[in-house]
Amino acid sequence: MAWDFETDAEFQKELDWISDFVTNEVEPLDFLLGSPYDVQNPKNQELVRPLQDEVKRRKLWACHLGPELGGPGYGQLKLALMNEILGRTRFGPVVFGCQAPDTGNAEILAHYGSDAHKERYLKPLLNNEIVSCYSMTEPHGGADPKVFTCRAERQGDEWVLNGEKWFSSNARWASFLIVMAVTDPEAPPYERCSMFIVPTETPGVNILRNVAVGLDSEEEGSHGYIRYENVRVPADHLLGEVGQGFVVAQTRLGGGRIHHAMRTIAKVSRTFDMMCERALSRFTQGEVLADKQMVQEKIADSWMEIEQFRLIVLRTAWRIDQSKDYMKVRKDIAAIKALMPKVYHDVASRALQLHGSLGASNEMPFAEQVIDSFHMGLADGPTEVHKVTVARQVLRDYAPSEDLFPSRHIPKLREQALAKLGEAFEHEVGNT
Numbered sequence: 244m245a246w247d248f249e250t251d252a253e254f255q256k257e258l259d260w261i262s263d264f265v266t267n268e269v270e271p272l273d274f275l276l277g278s279p280y281d282v283q284n285p286k287n288q289e290l291v292r293p294l295q296d297e298v299k300r301r302k303l304w305a306c307h308l309g310p311e312l313g314g315p316g317y318g319q320l321k322l323a324l325m326n327e328i329l330g331r332t333r334f335g336p337v338v339f340g341c342q343a344p345d346t347g348n349a350e351i352l353a354h355y356g357s358d359a360h361k362e363r364y365l366k367p368l369l370n371n372e373i374v375s376c377y378s379m380t381e382p383h384g385g386a387d388p389k390v391f392t393c394r395a396e397r398q399g400d401e402w403v404l405n406g407e408k409w410f411s412s413n414a415r416w417a418s419f420l421i422v423m424a425v426t427d428p429e430a431p432p433y434e435r436c437s438m439f440i441v442p443t444e445t446p447g448v449n450i451l452r453n454v455a456v457g458l459d460s461e462e463e464g465s466h467g468y469i470r471y472e473n474v475r476v477p478a479d480h481l482l483g484e485v486g487q488g489f490v491v492a493q494t495r496l497g498g499g500r501i502h503h504a505m506r507t508i509a510k511v512s513r514t515f516d517m518m519c520e521r522a523l524s525r526f527t528q529g530e531v532l533a534d535k536q537m538v539q540e541k542i543a544d545s546w547m548e549i550e551q552f553r554l555i556v557l558r559t560a561w562r563i564d565q566s567k568d569y570m571k572v573r574k575d576i577a578a579i580k581a582l583m584p585k586v587y588h589d590v591a592s593r594a595l596q597l598h599g600s601l602g603a604s605n606e607m608p609f610a611e612q613v614i615d616s617f618h619m620g621l622a623d624g625p626t627e628v629h630k631v632t633v634a635r636q637v638l639r640d641y642a643p644s645e646d647l648f649p650s651r652h653i654p655k656l657r658e659q660a661l662a663k664l665g666e667a668f669e670h671e672v673g674n675t
């Protein structure tokens with residue numbers, strides 16, 4: 244029997260260490276520092292670097308990577324078990340060297356970058372000396388990348404980029420951007436675009452503003468609205484072949500989506516803990532909230548949804564480890580991408596409601612989490628698009644009925660059963 248839901252004892256020791264370390268050393272940073280991506284900020288350097296060194300000594304740095312890129316090559320399942328702890332905090336992923344979108348961008352550079360790119364961009368990225376940005380969505384269309392207009396044209400030894408992108412997260416701190424641009428508007432829709440590395444300091448990379456989401460103040464905005472104006476990059480800054488932009492994008496998106504889901508388990512589990520504590524602590528009309536059936540329903544629904552979500556995420560991680568191919572588990576990844584915002588939204592909303600006015604305030608994290616659940620339902624493609632993928636993949640395993648009625652139509656099945664067993668049945672009837 245191969246079904247086994249236990250973590251091996253040796254790795255469990257690592258997880259216990261990670262849990263203590265995150266609670267005692269990492270979590271305090273969340274309340275004192277600004278963005279984890281602001282790597283040049285002296286305070287970040289002073290407080291984050293020593294923790295990263297400790298993680299490296301423990302050989303837990305960049306666990307999403309194989310040994311050829313400096314990670315331990317633990318695979319997705321162990322990474323999932325780690326991420327469901329790291330995701331409890333804002334700084335956890337950065338302290339352990341596995342934060343989005345740098346993980347996905349590193350995967351792109353590892354697959355498609357030249358030796359020179361790896362030296363200049365990948366190495367410092369993996370060391371978190373710099374951070375990166377993925378710049379794909381355009382203001383007039385994100386869910387349908389076939390309508391992109393940002394252009395890249397070849398001029399001599401250079402590519403020249405012109406156009407607008409927005410929601411380019413972390414652009415303000417990034418040393419380079421990975422930009423998708425149209426290289427041949429006449430090509431078939433999925434061969435029109437190519438992918439480029441663009442150093443952020445290149446003349447013509449103009450960040451018009453840093454868009455903020457939800458409750459964040461304007462100063463905290465981190466989603467760059469960028470105008471690329473005659474931005475020139477060397478010809479070799481093309482990643483992959485001309486027209487392969489979508490193929491290159493897939494390299495990062497599979498991993499990126501499941502890693503978000505792993506961290507979301509951490510967030511909802513913590514929120515659930517808070518909900519339970521509150522239910523047991525708050526008295527109203529002579530009893531604790533936990534004694535009221537409608538509160539019990541919230542607790543039960545939340546627990547069941549989290550457990551289901553966690554199991555499908557872990558099984559998907561396991562399947563990736565088995566197949567070593569994100570495309571083979573496309574259906575599973577699309578399913579968890581669609582489930583993630585719903586579980587997150589529903590659990591955070593119930594926690595907010597159970598905490599009453601306190602829950603709605605900015606002294607608790609729930610309102611921010613509700614907004615963050617929409618982030619999870621939009622970034623890397625909206626939920627609807629992923630549900631379409633799930634349905635299409637599921638339907639591949641089915642065929643239409645061969646005649647007017649369904650193949651499981653009861654009269655038809657009865658007829659088939661009679662054709663097979665009719666004789667024995669007649670014999671039995673004859674004996675009575």
Ligand SMILES: Cc1cc2nc3c(=O)[nH]c(=O)nc-3n(C[C@H](O)[C@H](O)[C@H](O)COP(=O)(O)OP(=O)(O)OC[C@H]3O[C@@H](n4cnc5c(N)ncnc54)[C@H](O)[C@@H]3O)c2cc1C
Pocket residue numbers: 344376377378379380381382383384385386387409410411412413456466617618621622623624625626627628
């Ligand atoms: C916090 C945050 C961070 C992000 N970070 C990045 C980043 O770093 N880099 C980057 O390139 N992009 C980033 N994005 C952008 C994200 O990828 C897009 O928001 C997403 O692809 C949707 O595009 P859109 O916002 O233009 O929505 P639209 O394309 O306008 O779609 C709007 C809505 O229409 C509906 N819809 C769309 N298509 C379908 C369909 N086929 N069937 C049914 N309904 C549909 C959905 O409800 C969808 O939410 C980020 C977004 C957010 C919110």
